[in-house]
Amino acid sequence: MTTEPAGGGLAGALRTWRTRRRVSQLELAARAGTTQRHVSFIESGRSAPGRSMIIRLAESLEVPIRERNELLLAAGFAPAYPQRDLDDPQLAPVRAALDRILHGHLPFPAVIVDRYGDLVAANAGFDLLTRGVDAGLLAAPVSVPRLLLHPGGLAPRIVNLDEWAWHIIDRVHAESLRNPSDRLRSLAEELTTLAPPRPRQLSAQHLGFAVPLQLRMDDRELRLITTLTHFGTATDVTIAELRLEAFLPADDATSVALNELVR
Numbered sequence: 001m002t003t004e005p006a007g008g009g010l011a012g013a014l015r016t017w018r019t020r021r022r023v024s025q026l027e028l029a030a031r032a033g034t035t036q037r038h039v040s041f042i043e044s045g046r047s048a049p050g051r052s053m054i055i056r057l058a059e060s061l062e063v064p065i066r067e068r069n070e071l072l073l074a075a076g077f078a079p080a081y082p083q084r085d086l087d088d089p090q091l092a093p094v095r096a097a098l099d100r101i102l103h104g105h106l107p108f109p110a111v112i113v114d115r116y117g118d119l120v121a122a123n124a125g126f127d128l129l130t131r132g133v134d135a136g137l138l139a140a141p142v143s144v145p146r147l148l149l150h151p152g153g154l155a156p157r158i159v160n161l162d163e164w165a166w167h168i169i170d171r172v173h174a175e176s177l178r179n180p181s182d183r184l185r186s187l188a189e190e191l192t193t194l195a196p197p198r199p200r201q202l203s204a205q206h207l208g209f210a211v212p213l214q215l216r217m218d219d220r221e222l223r224l225i226t227t228l229t230h231f232g233t234a235t236d237v238t239i240a241e242l243r244l245e246a247f248l249p250a251d252d253a254t255s256v257a258l259n260e261l262v263r
Contacts (some may be wrong), residue, residue, distance in 0.1 A: 010054070010074040011045040017061045018043075020178075031060035042075075051077045064179055064235045086120065094239055105246050107262035108255075109224075113171065115241040117145045117172065117181055128261055129215070129247070144245070145172055145187060147241035149194045159214035160220060165195035167211045212250045220257045223250040 019030055023037045032039075033056065040048035042057075049057070054075055058068040058177035068081035084091055102110050102123040109125035119142035130138065134152030137143075147153040149165050158164050169191045213224040224247040234240035249255035 009045075010049075010071060011043050013071055014057060015043045015075055016057075017063055017067075020180075021061050023061060028057065028060055032056040049075070051075075051080070054078060065235070065240050067179070069237070070089055075129045080237055081235055081240075086238055091236070091239070098242075098244075101244060107258045108249065109247040109258075111144060111245050113144050113243050113245060115179075115243075116181070116187065117143055118146075119144055120242060125258065125262055126247070129217070143187065145191055146194075149191050151194070154215065155194070157216045159216060160212070162196045162199045163211050165191070166198050169195060213247065217257070217261065220261075222254045222257060224248060224254060 011198060018025070023031075025043070026036045029036045029039045030217060032053070036055065038047060038049075039057075042049050042053075051072065054071055055068065058071055063071065065081040069081055070134065072079055086095060098112055102112065105125065106123055106242075107125050109129050111122045111126050112120040113201045114120055119140075130153075133147065133154065134150070137147050137150055137153050145168050148158075149153065149155050149161075149170060150226070155161055155165075157217070169188055172189040172191060176188055205219060213226065215221075215222045215224065227244075227246045227248060229240050229244040229246070231242065234242075249258060
């Protein structure tokens with residue numbers, strides 16, 4: 001469920017997004033190719049912008065396309081961006097591309113998640129990491145952040161749980177602030193109850209540019225770093241909200257171990 005912006009209709013919603021992005025009316029006007037006066041009139045309800053202007057303003061504020069549709073609806077226009085199910089025949093090329101990406105990351109774990117961190121697809125490397133976790137955590141919808149930090153999930157195997165847990169929580173919390181959602185906010189609160197106290201400083205084991213995931217697997221310790229990728233030019237709501245999270249080896253020993261474990 002998306003939190004409704006404060007204010008009335010399009011005017012209040014646009015003003016809320018601009019404030020959230022910390023953009024002045026003048027800067028927004030320059031980005032959208034209009035005047036500060038026009039932006040001011042829209043936000044005060046004195047001017048009714050056309051469909052293309054709403055889209056330009058939303059793009060300039062980096063409003064997610066799901067919420068761009070909401071802005072258009074608030075102004076009385078039809079949504080501009082379709083939202084298809086991932087199994088829709090029109091998205092078959094996208095599904096094929098996602099499958100190739102996941103397979104291409106092997107033997108390294110990789111997942112596709114939606115905007116809430118729920119699992120859409122995973123490769124065999126991730127299946128290996130989650131072997132033996134509580135079956136309830138693998139019942140759809142699977143929350144990857146919860147799976148990582150829950151005591152029935154991977155948490156008991158994470159050597160640096162104090163650092164890693166807060167890395168995940170901070171990321172979810174930041175997303176809930178940038179693109180407000182009751183569900184994301186609730187998830188951040190839940191994860192906070194699962195985490196150990198926040199460490200006062202990073203361990204000397206961190207890489208300097210990323211917090212590694214130090215994970216015990218049988219008699220080995222894997223050190224992984226994560227990358228996030230998304231479709232930057234997607235015009236379908238479902239596709240735009242997908243994220244690829246890959247767990248890449250932080251050292252040669254981890255790379256060798258994952259090759260052996262997956263085989």
